[in-house]
Amino acid sequence: MTDSFSCIQNQYKEILKQYLEDKNEIGLYQAQQFSKKVLEHQISPEETLSFHLDAIEEFFPDIPHSLRDSFDFLLEVMMGYGMAYRAHQSLRDKQKELEAEINVAASMQQTFLPEEIPQVDSLDIGVISVPASKMSGDYYHFIRDENDCIGVAIADIIGKGIPAALCMSMIKYAMDSLPEQRLQPGALLENLNRVVEQNVASNMFITMMYGSYDPHVHHFYYSGAGHEPGFYYSQKEDTFEELYAKGLVLGIKRHTKFREYHKQVEPGDFVVLLSDGVTECRTEEGFIEREELIELIRKYKELPAQEIVEKVFYELERLQDFQLRDDFSLIILRRKV
Amino acid sequence: MSIQSNVEVHTEWGIVSARQAGRNLAKDAGFGNVDQARIATAISELARNIYLYAEKGEIVIQYVEDTESPVSKRGIKIIAKDKGPGISNIRDVMEDGFTTSGGLGAGLPGVKRLMDEFDIHSTAGEGTEITAIKWLR
Ligand SMILES: Nc1ncnc2c1ncn2[C@@H]1O[C@H](COP(=O)(O)OP(=O)(O)OP(=O)(O)O)[C@@H](O)[C@H]1O
Ligand SMILES: [Mg+2]
Numbered sequence: 001m002t003d004s005f006s007c008i009q010n011q012y013k014e015i016l017k018q019y020l021e022d023k024n025e026i027g028l029y030q031a032q033q034f035s036k037k038v039l040e041h042q043i044s045p046e047e048t049l050s051f052h053l054d055a056i057e058e059f060f061p062d063i064p065h066s067l068r069d070s071f072d073f074l075l076e077v078m079m080g081y082g083m084a085y086r087a088h089q090s091l092r093d094k095q096k097e098l099e100a101e102i103n104v105a106a107s108m109q110q111t112f113l114p115e116e117i118p119q120v121d122s123l124d125i126g127v128i129s130v131p132a133s134k135m136s137g138d139y140y141h142f143i144r145d146e147n148d149c150i151g152v153a154i155a156d157i158i159g160k161g162i163p164a165a166l167c168m169s170m171i172k173y174a175m176d177s178l179p180e181q182r183l184q185p186g187a188l189l190e191n192l193n194r195v196v197e198q199n200v201a202s203n204m205f206i207t208m209m210y211g212s213y214d215p216h217v218h219h220f221y222y223s224g225a226g227h228e229p230g231f232y233y234s235q236k237e238d239t240f241e242e243l244y245a246k247g248l249v250l251g252i253k254r255h256t257k258f259r260e261y262h263k264q265v266e267p268g269d270f271v272v273l274l275s276d277g278v279t280e281c282r283t284e285e286g287f288i289e290r291e292e293l294i295e296l297i298r299k300y301k302e303l304p305a306q307e308i309v310e311k312v313f314y315e316l317e318r319l320q321d322f323q324l325r326d327d328f329s330l331i332i333l334r335r336k337v
Numbered sequence: 338m339s340i341q342s343n344v345e346v347h348t349e350w351g352i353v354s355a356r357q358a359g360r361n362l363a364k365d366a367g368f369g370n371v372d373q374a375r376i377a378t379a380i381s382e383l384a385r386n387i388y389l390y391a392e393k394g395e396i397v398i399q400y401v402e403d404t405e406s407p408v409s410k411r412g413i414k415i416i417a418k419d420k421g422p423g424i425s426n427i428r429d430v431m432e433d434g435f436t437t438s439g440g441l442g443a444g445l446p447g448v449k450r451l452m453d454e455f456d457i458h459s460t461a462g463e464g465t466e467i468t469a470i471k472w473l474r
Contacts, residue, residue: 050371075370079378080440086450087433087442 008041012051017059042089044082049075102162106134109165112172118144122215124336126305128313129275129329137164138275138329139171148215151188152331155208156227156275158249160327167204174199185210185223186260189247193225193258196251206250209273211333218265218335223258225250228276231294233301235268240294243271270305270334272297277326281316288319305332340400344384346419347393352384355396362398363413367473375451376413376471382448383417383467391421391465401470412453412472420464427459 015034019027038048053071056063117125129138137160143151155171157164174195178188188210196206209230211222224245232243247258265271281288296315300308309330317324342358345351359380363373380396387394397416403409429435436444445467449455452469459465 046371046374050369053370072370072374075374076377079374080443082375083378083442083447083451084440085442087447090446090450091433 005041005043008037008043009051009054011037012048013055013058016052016055020059044085046075046078046082049078102134105162105165106131109135109169112169113140114142118142118150120144120148120150120215122218122336123150123213124270124305124332124334126307126309126332127330128309129327130313130317130324131327132160132277132324135162135165136327137161137168138277138327139168140273140329140331141172141175150213150215150333151210152213152273152333153208153210154227154273154275154329154331155206155250156277156327156329158205158207163204164327167200167206170200171196171206171208184260185212185221186258189223189225189250189258190256193248193250193256194254197254200251202251204251207276208250209245211271211273213265213333220263220265220271220333221260222262223247223260225256225258228274228279230274231272231297232263233270233272233297234266236266240272240298243273265335267335267337270301270332273331273333275327275329277324277328278316278330280326281320281328282325288316305334308332342398344396344398345393346384346387346396349388351396352381352388355380355384355398358396359398359413359415362400363471366400366411366413368413368471372471376415379448379451379469379471380415380417382444383415383469386445387417387419387421391419394419394421394464403472410472412470414468414470415452416466416468418464418466423461423463423465424457424459425461427457431457 012034015027015030019031049071053068057068113129117127127140129136129140131138137157139153139155139157141151141153145151153175155168157167157171171192174192177195178191183191189208192208200206205226207225207227209222209224209227211220213220222243222245225247226249227245229245230243231240233240245259245261248256263271279287279290279293293312296312297308300311303311309332312330313328316328342362344355344358346355356377360373360377363376368376380398384396387396395418397418399414399416400411401414402411424430430445431449433442433446438444442450445457448469451471453472454468454470456468457465458467
């Protein structure tokens with residue numbers, strides 16, 4: 001620090017003296033610049049006050065005693081601000097520490113998500129998943145089994161931020177601990193439900209949609225656990241229909257059955273899976289309607305799947321002034337040929 | 338120059354006397370008016386805690402010299418002790434924002450930051466002893 005404490009004190013004296021002589025805006029401008037400087041050097045309010053008193057005593061050696069003493073009074077009143085100022089500094093340091101910790105946790109969490117999307121000749125897959133803050137309560141997962149079937153999971157932990165993120169990591173391990181051989185969506189959710197029910201705090205709820213695409217026959221089987229319905233786009237009809245799967249949220253009841261649904265996927269058809277951060281995108285006029293979301297997807301439907309999800313995300317993000325209120329995940333699987 | 342003051346704290350008058358004693362000693366020791374006010378504020382907060390939570394206790398203010406450190410230091414030491422209920426959750430009370438007044442930077446963490454050294458020892462049911470030192474610069 002080249003500007004030592006007494007250096008700054010002298011500077012105060014000089015600019016104050018200048019101001020008292022000229023009494024112009026330049027002087028006040030310098031005072032404002034000085035005020036930045038004291039903050040930069042972490043000089044507390046009571047200290048600044050004493051700069052003033054020292055300077056005044058020097059400029060006016062015979063200032064009335066009682067005026068001089070009134071500064072002691074003011075000094076005492078300023079002590080609270082001084083203490084608040086120091087608390088602010090230490091809280092700021094603490095916040096930086098916390099932020100650094102969260103950044104580490106967030107990058108660890110990133111490793112829970114698939115590094116790459118499976119490449120399959122018959123499918124065009126697009127994925128976007130963006131947390132509202134640093135850590136996400138959304139989870140998605142792709143599995144490709146030995147028969148080349150593609151499993152896709154999307155899960156949403158109710159709540160967001162760090163608690164949701166912790167819960168999300170448990171889901172990741174629950175998924176990994178499932179039996180090796182391929183499970184049908186219903187059976188998979190039943191298994192997962194058992195793990196969640198036993199291991200995850202009872203106040204955390206997880207919704208999930210799991211689908212399995214068989215590229216040999218182009219069937220899409222899916223089951224849901226209280227998850228936000230997706231959409232199914234049929235190219236022949238040029239229509240979007242709701243992709244709904246009835247089922248209880250994970251972790252509520254130990255023995256739960258999940259019904260399995262199925263679609264025959266034609267070339268150009270696509271499946272849209274989403275987390276509720278997509279539909280609960282809140283604009284000034286309220287939540288966006290699912291209809292509006294469909295229109296948005298329709299607008300970009302000719303683009304590759306990855307571009308569709310990115311474009312839709314960008315538009316919804318813009319609608320919310322670039323401040324996500326909930327974790328956002330959107331997946332599109334389209335049959336190419 | 339007196340080198341120690343002991344002040345009983347049982348009423349708000351005691352708080353004022355303790356502040357006064359601390360300020361006088363700080364002044365004699367050569368502290369400037371800002372540090373005098375800081376020492377008085379620290380004493381005030383400690384004495385007020387005694388008055389509010391332990392009913393009565395004592396504030397001892399001493400002139401101290403540290404001749405052991407490479408550069409010898411001089412300063413003022415405050416000891417606040419009482420035989421009140423004690424503090425069972427010291428970790429909590431040393432966190433910012435725990436004070437009942439809710440003021441930012443107030444309470445014991447604030448006292449710690451006003452002073453250069455701070456040490457608290459308390460046993461539930463037996464009492465509390467807080468020591469704080471401010472060194473002359
Ligand atoms: N001498 C003491 N004996 C027993 N308990 C104490 C003592 N000093 C502090 N405490 C306990 O520690 C808590 C925190 O004290 P602290 O001085 O930090 O804040 P406060 O007194 O609650 O609020 P403030 O000082 O801002 O008005 C008190 O609420 C009280 O419960
Ligand atoms: Mg207090």
